[in-house]
Amino acid sequence: MKTLAVVYKRNGAPLEVAELDTIDLGDPQADEAIVQIEATPIHMADLFYMEGRLPQWAPAPPAMAGIEACGRIAQIGADGGFEIGDRVFLPRRGGTFSQYVKVKTEKLTKAVNHGDPVQLSLMPINGATSYAMMTRVVDLKPGEWVLQNAANSSCGRFNISIAKQLGLKTINVVRRQELVPDLLALGADKVVVDGDDLRERVSEATGGAKIRYGIDAVAGAATNRMAESLDIGGVLAVYGMMSGQPCQVAGDLFLMRDLTLRGFCTPYFEVDLSVDDKQKMMTSLANWSADGLLVAKIAATYPLSDFKDAMRHEMESGAARDGKVVILPNPELIGGNAL
Structure with a gap:
C-alpha cells in the first residue's frame, strides 16, 4: 500500500x-x-x-x-x-x-x-500526560486540592477535567482575569490571577487548605510563587518552561518547609506501566473524551x-x-x- x-x-x-x-x-x-x-x-x-x-x-x-x-x-x-x-x-x-x-x-x-x-x-499524549500528572506523582486522595498554573493551556484544561473525574479539586492560576469565567464553566473549583501575593490568593480561595501538590508549566519566578503556596512537605512538578527561564526558587523556602521540586516528563512515568494498566488508562481517557467529559x-x-x-x-x-x-x-x- x-x-x-x-x-x-x-x-x-x-x-x-x-x-x-x-x-x-x-x-x-x-x-x-x-x-x-x-x-x-x-x-x-x-x-x-x-x-x-x-x-x-x-x-x-x-x-x-x-x-x-x-x-x-x-x-x-x-x-x-x-x-x-x-x-x-x-x-x-x-x-x-x-x-x-x-x-x-x-x-x-x-x-x-x-x-x-x-x-x-x-488522548495518547495530552490526555495521558494529564492523567499521569494526576495519578503518578503524588498519591492524592479524593477531595484534595491540586494547584496548577498555565491553567488555560491544553494540558491545564485537561488537568481540570481529569481531576474532576478523579474526585480532586483544582485551584488554577492564570495571567488574565478574562480567563476566569471560561475555566469555572469547564469545571475548575477555583481560579486566581497570578501575582506576587499568589500565596494569599490561593489560601483565601481554598479556605486555607493544605495543598500537597502543585504543577508548574511556567518556570522562572512563577516556580517560587507556586512553591510558597504549598504545604510543608509538598511536591512541585515542573513540566514546562513557558517563561523561557530556568526555575527560580528560594533555597531557604525549600529547606525550612521540606519541599520537593521535580521534573515531569510523561514517558518516564509510563515506563513501568503494564499493558493492562496502559489500556485501562487509555480506555478511561477515551470514554471521557467520547462522552464529552474531556474536551x-x-x-x-x-x-x-x-x-x-x-x-x-x-x-x-x-x-x-x-x-x-x-x-x-x-x-x-x-x-x-x-x-
Missing part, C-alpha cells in the same frame, strides 16, 4: 525541511497492521524534532513526521489482535502525518469506536495537503492559536467510517 506522508530528510527549519512524499508501506507482516489515520495533532515537539532538538526522543532523519493520532485498522496481519475498522491509538512518534501508517500490533492501544476522532486524537479547544483542522499552513498555525501563540491544531489526513473519515 502507498500513502502520502509528511517527511523530513534532514534537520532544519520545519517549513524548509518538511515535504509531502509518497511512501510505499508494502503489506503488513503477521504481527503488523496498517492504520488509516483519522486525526493527528501538531505539537511543538513535532517542530523541535524536525529542527534536531530533543535528540533523545526525536527520530533521526529521514523520518515520517507526526507523534500522536487515532485511526482505524485498514489491514491486519495473520496474527490478528484487531478487527478491520477497529479504532486504535497510535504509538508515540509513529509518523502519523500520513494517510496510512504501518505499525506493530503490540504497539497499538484499542480506542472506542464512538466519539469525535479529533478530540480522541489528543480540548480546537484552533483549526487542516487537510494533509495544507500541512505547512497547519505548521505555521502551530507556531503562533496566544489568541492567534487558541487551542490545538489538528491535521486530518483522510477528511472523509470524519463523520464516517470509510476505509
Whole structure:
C-alpha cells in the first residue's frame, strides 16, 4: 500500500525541511497492521524534532513526521489482535502525518469506536500526560486540592477535567482575569490571577487548605510563587518552561518547609506501566473524551495537503492559536467510517 506522508530528510527549519512524499508501506507482516489515520495533532515537539532538538526522543532523519493520532485498522496481519475498522491509538512518534501508517500490533492501544476522532486524537499524549500528572506523582486522595498554573493551556484544561473525574479539586492560576469565567464553566473549583501575593490568593480561595501538590508549566519566578503556596512537605512538578527561564526558587523556602521540586516528563512515568494498566488508562481517557467529559479547544483542522499552513498555525501563540491544531489526513473519515 502507498500513502502520502509528511517527511523530513534532514534537520532544519520545519517549513524548509518538511515535504509531502509518497511512501510505499508494502503489506503488513503477521504481527503488523496498517492504520488509516483519522486525526493527528501538531505539537511543538513535532517542530523541535524536525529542527534536531530533543535528540533523545526525536527520530533521526529521514523520518515520517507526526507523534500522536487515532485511526482505524485498514489491514491486519495473520496474527490478528484487531478487527478491520477497529479504532486504535497510535504509538508515540509513529509518523502519523500520513494517510496510512504501518505499525506493530503490540504497539497499538484499542480506542472506542464512538466519539469525535479529533478530540480522541489528543488522548495518547495530552490526555495521558494529564492523567499521569494526576495519578503518578503524588498519591492524592479524593477531595484534595491540586494547584496548577498555565491553567488555560491544553494540558491545564485537561488537568481540570481529569481531576474532576478523579474526585480532586483544582485551584488554577492564570495571567488574565478574562480567563476566569471560561475555566469555572469547564469545571475548575477555583481560579486566581497570578501575582506576587499568589500565596494569599490561593489560601483565601481554598479556605486555607493544605495543598500537597502543585504543577508548574511556567518556570522562572512563577516556580517560587507556586512553591510558597504549598504545604510543608509538598511536591512541585515542573513540566514546562513557558517563561523561557530556568526555575527560580528560594533555597531557604525549600529547606525550612521540606519541599520537593521535580521534573515531569510523561514517558518516564509510563515506563513501568503494564499493558493492562496502559489500556485501562487509555480506555478511561477515551470514554471521557467520547462522552464529552474531556474536551480540548480546537484552533483549526487542516487537510494533509495544507500541512505547512497547519505548521505555521502551530507556531503562533496566544489568541492567534487558541487551542490545538489538528491535521486530518483522510477528511472523509470524519463523520464516517470509510476505509
